[in-house]
Amino acid sequence: MSALLEVREVSHRFGGLHVLKGVSFTVEAGSVTGLIGPNGAGKSTLFNIISGFLTPSVGRIVLLGEDATRLGIQHRSRMGLQRTFQTPQVFRDLTVRENLVAGCHRHGRTGVLEAFLGLPQVRREMRDAAIVADAAIERFDLGPYRDVPAGELPAGRQRMVELARAVVAEPKLLCLDEPSSGLSTAEVQILMQVLRRLNEEGMTILLVSHDMELMEITSKMHALCFGEIIASGSLDAMRASPRVREAYLGT
Ligand SMILES: Nc1ncnc2c1ncn2[C@@H]1O[C@H](COP(=O)(O)OP(=O)(O)OP(=O)(O)O)[C@@H](O)[C@H]1O
Known part of the structure; x- marks a missing residue:
């Protein structure tokens, strides 16, 4: 596998608030990569930096081998990155x-x-x-x-419309921000089936969420806490990690 996305030593500040501190990870082609973390960990900030809504204070975003750190949203979209939003944008x-x-x-x-x-x-x-x-x-x-x-439409259906709209653009990298938020248990199951199928067909997916159930479809995960990656690995490895349990699961 080769890296479709590389996040290299990304740091970000909002004024005096140091929200991301040297975050590095890759999303390999063909993978479903998960990024989890508790509220306020910096997930949305990182997601916005990856999709071009924010420029990081420090660090680089490499998309398909090209430095995309300063490229705009439209440019990244033409390169093959599509994103959805925490609140569906239809x-x-x-x-x-x-x-x-x-x-x-x-x-x-x-x-x-x-x-x-x-x-x-x-x-x-x-x-x-x-x-x-x-x-x-x-x-x-x-x-x-x-x-x-x-x-x-009800929220769950709007989310499907937003996802379908991203998929018809045939992205190389599909970035989903909290895609299960506001969905019923049954809708989450449908969402997981859809995402699994898309991945089987070759679509690379980056899934940012605090929903552990949804993470069952990932091949690799990274846990973000207070702006730093504290653990990386499979879902089982995450569940077993004392640092993740303490920071994220609160146990
Ligand atoms: N535009 C902004 N200006 C100032 N501070 C911000 C801004 N956006 C986010 N923050 C702060 O940065 C920190 C990380 O926020 P972020 O939304 O990235 O975390 P998150 O992991 O996505 O959390 P959540 O799951 O609650 O959305 C928080 O302390 C938040 O208050």
């Missing part, structure tokens, strides 16, 4: 299908002028996007909601 007024068509945009080659002129290539891209969106609607079990504005 286009609330667009239907589920329209959300997914919008998600296919990364593959579009035509610009605003071509779209305005209605050139054949634009029409072909729109047709292709509609086919991909319809397939995703089936796959993510969103059929009954296809023509419903995404903002009207």
Whole structure:
């Protein structure tokens, strides 16, 4: 396996608050890598640094072998990184299908002028996007909601729409921030099945969560505590680690 993502000695401060302290880890191609940690550990800050929403005070983010530390969100997206948010971010007024068509945009080659002129290539891209969106609607079990504005759906379904929209962009690295938050036990099981299947098909996934149950699908995990990686290994190794138990499980 080769590293799709390398986090190298990343530190970050918010004013006087030292939130990340020399964090290093890799996400290997084809893996499901988990990042756990208690509230306030620095997970969201690190996630924002990885996805380009924040620039670290110190350190580097290497994506597909390229230094991406100062690259913007759009650039990273074109390189193949897609992320979801702790609170699902859907286009609330667009239907589920329209959300997914919008998600296919990364593959579009035509610009605003071509779209305005209605050139054949634009029409072909729109047709292709509609086919991909319809397939995703089936796959993510969103059929009954296809023509419903995404903002009207319950939280669990919005999360699926957001995930499906990220997946239709065919990311090389799918980064998920607390994807099980707000989901019922049954919905978490469905989410785990979907993520397992995506990984079997070759998608690399970075999963940031404090949900240990969800971590069952990971191949390797890292535990973050007070801005430092305190342990790395399998889920079983994490459960057995006295440092993780003390810091994270509170036992
Ligand atoms: N924009 C900000 N300005 C100042 N402090 C911040 C900012 N964002 C986060 N922090 C602080 O940084 C620390 C780490 O926060 P972060 O949200 O990264 O942790 P987390 O592990 O994601 O926690 P949670 O699980 O509660 O979301 C916290 O003490 C938080 O209050």
